[in-house]
Amino acid sequence: MDSDRDELLQTFLPEVHEILDEIERALLQLETGRNAHEVLLRIFRATHTLKGSAGSVGLGGLSDLGHAAEDVIEALCGGDLPLTTPMVSLLLETVDAARRLVAEVERGQVERSTSHKAVIARLQEARRGGPEAPQGAWATSARPATDDDAEGAASIKSIRVTVEKLDRMADLIGELTLGRNRIMRTLRGVRGEAGAALRDEMEEQDRLCKELEEAVHAARMVPVGPWLRYYERTVRDLAHAHGRQARLVVVHGDVEVDTAVVERLRDALTHLLRNAICHGIEAPEARRAAGKDPCGTITLHAAHERGGIALRISDDGAGMSRERIAARVRALGGHPAPDALTDHELFSLVFEPGFSTATESSHLAGRGMGMDVVRRRIESIQGTIRIGSREGHGTSLLIQLPLTLAIIEGLSVGIGDERYVIPLRAVVACCDLPRGTVAHDGAQGLMVRRGRALPCVRLRALLGLGGSPPPEERVVIVAHDGAEAGLVVDLLDGEGRTVIKPLGQLFRRVPGISGSTILGDGSVAMILDVDALLGGVLRDVVPVDALDERRAATSAAGGVPG
Template structure:
């Protein structure tokens, strides 16, 4: 086997092992609440057996031996010589955690055994040995009760394997390349369209009609590629079953995760970015929302709290919600903390929405003690920063004594943006359409200002504005009739002064070169139909810059 074939085989093994381990983790947590479910144990056994066999074929002896120890223990569950309890579930989860570290290490060429993994392997073997010594002699008595029968192979096993063969693992890099190609096609079509529109006579009209057909096919191809990139959120959501179990136990609470909308599909890139925000939202719900069992009983609630992780489509967006049935946010406590940190002036009044928005500020936490789970004020700040990076919005609702709901609203894909194209001097920029409210002319009195920022009266309300010309040092003379594009994000509103308005345009987003990653106010680039390169504005950072300047001047 040559080096390239070996490399491809290792990547396949790694991907399949990761999928198996995630599936095993979910199944173990499910087994804790359904200890008599034969299929769950059978599913776990198959997972360990597959990882053991694949690792052995590749010469990963440490992984194979550890998986074998886990498989032996699961065999005792199959034969009913070992009972499911909380301690055993924790041991099995630790075994899966160990394999999650060992498999990538083995693929990377590092298979030096870690003392913790060796100790855990011995513990697995000890539990297996004890279960074996307690096993009743064969033939001591026939048990007809289904709970006493060894777990055997079911007809559904083969069907499950056949279902898996209907799926295809696709390299995301190839999909990205296909999407980039559609962008290149769009550029060529734009140039062709311009040439054809200038031509006259029948031949030009015929070619133009052919171009329209090609344009239709291009849009169909683009839509198909975007659909290929879409994946269901179910696998991501099910990973948090373990998180809820572990965090609730660490806090001495009881909680279960309810998943809704696991078949809802979203761009695969968004799935990766959602992992950290959802983790922090769930931790926050368990730490600050769900009450201890005794307090829940006193309030007439079930001792076990409920955290609901929900996904659905709405108005062309993907909506993710984390809802708990806990105590709700403590408005008074949030205000006291904000005032103690100097975030609010004495006597300043805020609406409930504004109060709840404070928990997204960096360093803000109402926890009285700092633990490994809370108190550092980074959790919900991480949520907002991730959501901003995804061109999304986050909001929170709370009901005293009934719980809270954190809602994230995101675009379905990060690959294409509906934008509003503007011109500043010789430069062209794209503003995400979902943050654009309206466009107005800059008042004559403001056009004479030499500063790059100022304030205008918009229907009786003061609106700070910023000249993009000054922000990006654009070349060329300003337009005699400058326009203000009013944008809004997370309740913050400001105006962006530009020279020209070119209208709405759908654009394929191209990532910036690493040299431009530190440039404030820019999130990406696109190529317009006429071949021009346009920069995509990072509106949240531009708004922060504008409002900070306005606040500093007011002070």
């Protein structure tokens, strides 16, 4: 069993237990006679998922079992077979057979038994309307516990923990840290040997607290490889349904990401893959005529970058047409001069609600909703997305994501008496503000870094804070919109790990603020969303030649930086 399959199984096995539990509960609900059709549809969807997932990891016996059960359930949904107690009992035995196959896989005995084949035969006979088993043989829907069950329970080496419980653990660790800081401030005033001994003990407690924090952080992380490879089946099925041929290539290394990021990005990634097939990959005949492989390639590439995750989704399809997008922008009144926009600026307009260049809609695409959903979902987890494309050569999307939604590495900065945290993944460098860069009471200016002019914005003015800046100011150089910009602050407090606290209702819609945190001294600091904060602000301070230079560089690189 190769390492890739091992990773897939590590993701598949916990999920298959949940699927089987769901099917069993629903089958038992059937016997109550309430909402039978809706319950059957739920069972059908779960069984279909079981069959597809088992096939994707090479468990043929489990997939065949799911396929046979799916046929019976489909007939029950359509009224072709009567829903009887013996039929429910047969499906419950199917769940038991599936559990035995899963238990074999967990023990490393992959599908050695053949007992499930007898269940498949009975399912096939039932689907044909053959004689059902006698009532006495299938009278009970609950099976007695066996020695195999006890053995399986004793061999459990992992459990699934809800993200909410992990979030609560992270919150408690934050509270412990704050309590520890308060005690340390008190102990600084204790003199003599007793004070020294207590401070030494608190340092040991601090070490243990940090280890606990790292352990909780590690528990939230999952490898992205198995998650991304689950989309291989999605791409295959979508391509087949749309008359295309496509393969998915996954490149991920050893990248891990917070499980909350995975769950909240799942739907967005499905949208992007659907768009790649429906709007990107051409029909086999068209690809042959263009000298391409009839089977298109979609690549998912994940890598660590700037303290976060860079996820690139690219295809070798038809690419995006500037002319069609500009025409649609003019028709919608989205911009007075779309032809004057850079590729990045023009392509970004496809994220607007209702935007679509499709001539007709279908069950797969063309309703203008997908990309708007994608952007909002990515921004909800403090991520960004950029599109680059070359007509005739394909499209590439770059999604920048945080490693975790619970803890980030941040740079604490000060403006007057206020403190703010800038995510470290957005920080490029820090330096002193050159004299004359920004007027004493001004908000914006230009500074020279490595021979290039960079726009800079005084954070005090951007956030509407009062007071005057100090004589000596600092600049935090941040990555923004494929380029760099400077945030002018009063002082730099230093970097460290920051536990993110959710925002209250009053702050959730404040632009440029993505969360809050409690600093070591017990004060509250807001976490800045750099892209939201600077979006639309810098255009007035970027020189025209710099814009032309960026436009040329973006076009030459296909729109998305490597």
